[in-house]
Amino acid sequence: MKTAFVPILFLFSSLAAAADVQPVELHQKLSLPAGSTDKVVALTLDACGGGFDADLVDFLIEHRIQATIFATRRWIRRNPDALATLKAHADLFDIEDHGANHIPAIIGADRNVYGLAGAADLKQLKREVSGGADAVKAATGTAPRWYRGATGEYDPEAIKAIEAMGYKLAGFSVNADSGATLEKKKIVGRLKKVRSGDIIIAHLNKPASDTGKGMAEGLQLLLDRGFRFVTLRDAQVVPVGGR
Ligand SMILES: [Zn+2]
Numbered sequence: 001m002k003t004a005f006v007p008i009l010f011l012f013s014s015l016a017a018a019a020d021v022q023p024v025e026l027h028q029k030l031s032l033p034a035g036s037t038d039k040v041v042a043l044t045l046d047a048c049g050g051g052f053d054a055d056l057v058d059f060l061i062e063h064r065i066q067a068t069i070f071a072t073r074r075w076i077r078r079n080p081d082a083l084a085t086l087k088a089h090a091d092l093f094d095i096e097d098h099g100a101n102h103i104p105a106i107i108g109a110d111r112n113v114y115g116l117a118g119a120a121d122l123k124q125l126k127r128e129v130s131g132g133a134d135a136v137k138a139a140t141g142t143a144p145r146w147y148r149g150a151t152g153e154y155d156p157e158a159i160k161a162i163e164a165m166g167y168k169l170a171g172f173s174v175n176a177d178s179g180a181t182l183e184k185k186k187i188v189g190r191l192k193k194v195r196s197g198d199i200i201i202a203h204l205n206k207p208a209s210d211t212g213k214g215m216a217e218g219l220q221l222l223l224d225r226g227f228r229f230v231t232l233r234d235a236q237v238v239p240v241g242g243r
Pocket of ligand 1: 046
């Protein structure tokens with residue numbers, strides 16, 4: 001009796017585990033030397049799909065602000081002129097992988113995050129990651145080393161799979177524009193709270209949103225406070241509680 005019972009228990013426990021899987025948001029900061037008084041932050045900008053916020057990028061160029069751009073294959077194909085602008089300033093902008101088609105790193109097409117359906121299975125997730133990476137490599141000549149999944153939410157299983165493909169996962173500590181949905185005042189308010197080591201996330205694909213204006217005002221305040229900006233290219237990050 002005992003031997004027949006054990007597999008049934010295993011079955012129940014694994015079903016329960018699958019039903020309980022909740023995606024996680026990765027919160028990270030830059031790893032700074034202990035006691036460092038350096039005022040340094042990383043700005044990351046997602047290019048999910050859609051267009052190009054030229055005003056925001058012009059502001060970054062004018063003020064020599066470095067940023068890590070997470071671009072999808074879809075965005076790269078739709079925005080050749082924007083890509084040319086970013087590539088013309090390769091000293092400022094590091095282009096990394098945001099997937100092929102902006103499919104979140106959660107497993108199950110019947111599950112969704114912020115209205116976006118997950119990958120059907122691990123195979124599709126891997127195609128999403130490698131398809132985005134191939135597009136970045138073809139567009140820039142440099143293979144990406146960082147991945148940020150659509151919505152920034154991940155199943156633990158997806159995290160393992162993406163890391164096993166050799167990518168570092170990019171989280172954040174300050175969500176500046178909540179997917180380009182916030183009004184200018186709120187964006188500025190969030191950037192006012194930035195501290196050294198923060199990793200900021202915002203978007204450069206929604207020129208009609210308040211993101212460009214809010215970021216310009218908020219980033220100017222950070223420059224005035226003496227902050228400098230680094231890309232994730234050579235950065236070390238550590239997990240933290242988000243805010
Ligand atoms: Zn995105």
